[in-house]
Amino acid sequence: MKPIEDNIRSNFILGDCLSVLKEMDRESIDCVVTSPPYWGMRAYDNEESEFEIGNESTFAQYVDALMAVFVEVKRVLKKDGSLWLNLGDKYVDKRLIGMPWRVAIALMDRGWIMRNDVIWHQLKGTQSCKDRLRDSYEHIFHFVKSKKYYYDADAIRIQPSRMPIIAEGKTTSSTGVSGKKYRRLIRESSELTAQEKINAEKALDEVLAEIRAGLVNDFRMTIRGAQRTWHGNNTKISGRAKELVNRGYYIMRMSAKGHLPSDVWNIVTEDTWRTDTHCAVYPEELLRIPILATCKKNGIVLDPFSGTGTTVSAAIKLGRRGVGIELSPEYHRSAQQRIAQTANRHLQP
Ligand SMILES: C[S@@+](CC[C@H](N)C(=O)[O-])C[C@H]1O[C@@H](n2cnc3c(N)ncnc32)[C@H](O)[C@@H]1O
Numbered sequence: 001m002k003p004i005e006d007n008i009r010s011n012f013i014l015g016d017c018l019s020v021l022k023e024m025d026r027e028s029i030d031c032v033v034t035s036p037p038y039w040g041m042r043a044y045d046n047e048e049s050e051f052e053i054g055n056e057s058t059f060a061q062y063v064d065a066l067m068a069v070f071v072e073v074k075r076v077l078k079k080d081g082s083l084w085l086n087l088g089d090k091y092v093d094k095r096l097i098g099m100p101w102r103v104a105i106a107l108m109d110r111g112w113i114m115r116n117d118v119i120w121h122q123l124k125g126t127q128s129c130k131d132r133l134r135d136s137y138e139h140i141f142h143f144v145k146s147k148k149y150y151y152d153a154d155a156i157r158i159q160p161s162r163m164p165i166i167a168e169g170k171t172t173s174s175t176g177v178s179g180k181k182y183r184r185l186i187r188e189s190s191e192l193t194a195q196e197k198i199n200a201e202k203a204l205d206e207v208l209a210e211i212r213a214g215l216v217n218d219f220r221m222t223i224r225g226a227q228r229t230w231h232g233n234n235t236k237i238s239g240r241a242k243e244l245v246n247r248g249y250y251i252m253r254m255s256a257k258g259h260l261p262s263d264v265w266n267i268v269t270e271d272t273w274r275t276d277t278h279c280a281v282y283p284e285e286l287l288r289i290p291i292l293a294t295c296k297k298n299g300i301v302l303d304p305f306s307g308t309g310t311t312v313s314a315a316i317k318l319g320r321r322g323v324g325i326e327l328s329p330e331y332h333r334s335a336q337q338r339i340a341q342t343a344n345r346h347l348q349p
Contacts, residue, residue, distance in 0.1 A: 003028050003076070003323045004300060010312050010322045010339050014332040016051035017304035017325040021072035029076045029323070030150070030299035033290045033311050035086040035282055036066055039099060049327055053305075059097060063106050069304060070107060076302070080150040082294035083112070083143040086120065086282060089135075100139040107143060115149075116142040119264045120286065140265075140286070142294075155292040157258035172211075173218040173254075179208050182221045186249070191225030196248035207251050218254040261289060281307060287314035295320050309335025313342050 001023040004011040013020050037054030039062040053069070056062040073083060085107075087100040108114055118140040172178040186192065186200045200223065210216040224244055243250040267285050287310065295301050297319050303311035306324025308331055315322035316339065326332045 001025060003302065004321055008321070009316050010324075012306065012309065012312070012324045012326065012332055012335050012339075014326060014329060016049075016327055018051070018069050018072060020325045021069065021076055021304060024072075024076045026075050027078045027081075028300070029081060029302045030078055030320075031082050031084070031291065031295035032073055032077060032302045032304070033084040033086075033287055034303045034305050035280065035307075036069075036305045038088050038280070039090060051327055059099060059102065062099075063102055066103055067106055067110065070112075071110070073302075073304060074110075074112070074145060077145055079146055080148060081145060082115075082149060082151075082290070084290040084294070085141045085143065086138060086286070087141075088138040088280075100141070104139070104141050107141075112143040112145070113147065114141055114143055116263050118142065121264055121266045122269045123266055124268065140290075142290070150294060150296060152293055152296075153260060154257060156261060156289050158261055159258040173216075177219065179204050182223065185223050185226040189223060189226060189248075192223070192248045196224075199247065200249040203249065203251055207253065210253070214256055216253045217256040217258075220252045222250050222252075224248040265289070282310055284310055284314040284317070287311055288318070291315055291318050291320055306335055307331050309338045313338055317342065
């Protein structure tokens with residue numbers, strides 16, 4: 001079964017994801033982003049269903065049930081595809097059970113390669129007891145099928161806040177570095193030899209030219225003996241320290257392309273869609289990096305536990321197509337309604 005027809009943006013399938021996935025064509029999905037029901041945490045409206053995941057009597061059974069689903073997820077995922085898995089933890093009899101890691105390790109044991117353990121810092125968190133800290137994060141694991149996988153790092157780079165600026169007719173870096181101070185430090189240095197001074201000034205001119213050409217956004221120069229070096233001069237520790245000893249200077253360049261986001265994401269949990277629901281809805285913002293980085297434009301994003309359709313909605317807004325599988329008829333309807341309402345709105349890439 002084709003997960004989605006070519007000319008369609010979204011497809012919601014009502015049913016048990018294991019059975020539906022088994023019907024889907026192999027290697028037909030670019031990226032999977034999902035948040036399965038947490039073990040024993042939530043009461044969905046399909047509690048009666050024999051297929052509902054999360055109601056198993058032991059956590060080992062819960063992990064097994066998820067593993068059966070992820071065998072099929074792996075089959076339908078393209079060779080260069082990604083799986084992003086969001087899971088929260090739980091206390092049983094005062095013990096934090098480490099459920100996200102139990103599931104993650106079971107996936108690794110089945111051949112999935114973990115690329116990132118992202119901490120979704122939810123900023124608020126609940127304070128339900130007085131003898132331990134407030135819970136404020138969940139995990140989002142990024143898994144791939146093979147070492148070579150699709151990843152568009154440029155699509156998720158954080159752009160420098162300011163581009164190079166022109167002051168008094170001179171181009172400076174984004175933070176206003178013109179090179180004047182460094183040139184003075186080089187010329188006045190008693191630690192650099194005459195040749196080292198020539199080389200250092202040449203390197204400074206080169207980086208300033210890169211800034212004018214827009215290749216570099218910002219830079220810092222460290223000159224032997226002129227500034228305090230924060231990493232010490234241990235050549236074993238730092239290549240930069242080695243450069244400082246050998247050449248008398250080093251230059252740190254900040255790319256004009258911006259830098260990659262870290263593996264801690266500060267995103268509040270609220271979502272505007274269906275706050276009345278008892279289904280643990282995640283915010284669309286959480287989907288931005290997974291989808292932009294690991295699904296090609298117009299590619300297919302799948303959520304086998306789609307709930308209110310957050311993943312599919314974000315996929316469409318980011319110019320991808322989305323497929324959601326959901327067991328609850330109520331959430332299935334709600335997701336369809338959501339897509340009808342948000343069809344033409346777009347998330348900021
Ligand atoms: C944590 S919620 C997902 C919420 C979703 N990320 C959202 O933002 O709305 C998990 C969903 O999995 C569904 N579910 C549970 N067992 C399922 C199964 N066997 N097949 C498909 N969906 C299932 C539940 O009904 C619930 O809606």
